[in-house]
Amino acid sequence: MRSIFLLLLLLLPFTFSLNLPTLQTSLKTSHSLTLSPSITISTSTGLCLKSLTPLSPSTLILTLPSSSSISTCTPINIFDVPKLKTFKEWNILTWQERLSFKLSNLPDSEYKLSLPSTFQKWIPPKSYPLSAKTDDEKWMKLVNSRTFSSSPLPIFNPIPPLTLTGLSVLSYFLGVTTINQIADASGLILCYIIFQDFILPKFGDKKVHKILPGIDYINHSNEPNSEVKLNYFTGNHEVVTMKEIGKGEEITISYGKKSNDQLLEYYxxxxxxxxxxxxSLRGIGDWDSFEGNFEGVIMGRWIVARSGVEERLIQTLRKVFDSSSNPAVCGEFEDEVKNVLRGVLKKEIKVLEGEDWGDAFMEGFKREKIGVLKDALKKY
Known part of the structure; x- marks a missing residue:
């Protein structure tokens, strides 16, 4: 009998688990958002939250139960092609495609039209008529713009420790177990909870995406004054201030390390x-070094930042090369960046001019591509 009770105590964590709310149950649950009296929803400059009184750091201003959120868990990089993108030959093919396609399809005038003229000004609808061709695309952009993503965060499950306490008291009074045996079983279960909630998630390849009604009213800033936390013991999502906030000041959080490409597309x-x-200029460097150009090896370590760099150069880099979230340097390398970009364009023109595309139609298409590249080259 004593062995059976000990076995039950050790199997408790595996018997009870706290599951994330499903989509169906979340939709059926009424939202119970709790907003601090010091906060109001403002529509004067777009939908946002503002403070009615001065707030000190670590002030709880908004609470949303986990049952009122919609969440799902997906693998990280689910659409990525593993290992293939690390091959230089593959990268060179993709760069050539960007040069020949993106430059011809995204002229400077149209791209510049899509940029707001002032900070956080809404884009006029006429500037992105092709941004959503189908209802599915509109829906997915809406979902993505309202989703908070992170690694799985633990929520305390009270059932195992409460059940353990009840069985321990019962087994002790029945004389089945001793105090030392109960202490040993409790220690093992405590170790399991720590491993399951705080250690194991760090080594997984999962990512949790949540829609948090009310919290998604809060706007983004690279220097936020508040943050979103998950309370381990209550399961509530909480917005807590990180610094002093003055009366009438907007509440801001960070959506993550987002480039302007991502902010424009989704927000x-x-x-x-x-x-x-x-x-990143590592792509240019890999290309040049692959072609035997030593300068490319040096340039491959450089990254150009938006700040302090000519707008036209940034637009061309945006069209030709992928964005990067790597740490940036200042714009003092602008001339070097232009030199490398000129080299890339000249090489592509030379390759195209030496190719035979067969019939007259394809040759005309090739000449058109060469013309686009030469026009881009003239700018630098």
């Missing part, structure tokens, strides 16, 4: 001199 605003709006 329809951009941040002037965004520190995360950077462009």
């Amino acid at each position: 329809n605003f951009y941040i002037s001199n965004n520190e995360y709006d950077t462009y």
Whole structure:
């Protein structure tokens, strides 16, 4: 009998688990958002939250139960092609495609039209008529713009320790177990909870995406004054201030390290001199070094930041190369960046001019591509 009770105590964590709310149950649950009396929902400059009184750091201003959120868990990089993108040959093919396609389809005038003229100004609808061709695309952009993503966060499950306490008291009075045996079983279960909630999630490849009604009213800032936390013991999502906030000041949080590409696509605003709006030159360096150009090896270590760099150069880099969230340097390397970009364009023109595309139609298409590249080259 004593062995059976000990076995039950050790198996408790595996018997009871706290599952994340499903979509169906979340939709059926009424939202119980708790907003601090010091906060109000403002529509004077777009939908946002503002303080009615001065707030000190670590002030709880908003609470949303986990049952009122919609969440799902997905693998990280689910659409990524593993290992393939690390091959230089693959990268060179993709760069050539960007040069020939993106430059011809995204002229400067149209791209510049899509940029707001002032900080956080809404983009006029006429500037993005092709941004959503289908209802599915509109829906997915809406979902993405309202989703908070992170690694799985633990929520305390009270059932195992409460059940353990009840069985321990019962087994002790029945004379089945001793105090030392109960202490040993409790220690093992405590170790399991720590491992399950705080250690194991760090080594997983899962990512949790949640829609948090009410909290998604709060706007983004690279220097936020508040943050969103998950209370381990209550399971509530809480917004807590990180610094002093004055009366009438807007409440802001961070959506993450977002480039202006991402902010424009999903939120329809951009941040002037965004520190995360950077462009890696490692791609150019790999290309040049692959072609035997030593300069490319040196340039491959450089990254150009949006701040302090000519706008036209940034637009061209945006069209030709992928954005990067790597740490940025200042714009003092602008001339070197232009030199490398000129080299890339000249090489692509030379390759195209030496190719035979067969019939007259394809040759005409090739000449058109060469013309686009030469026009871009003239700018530098």
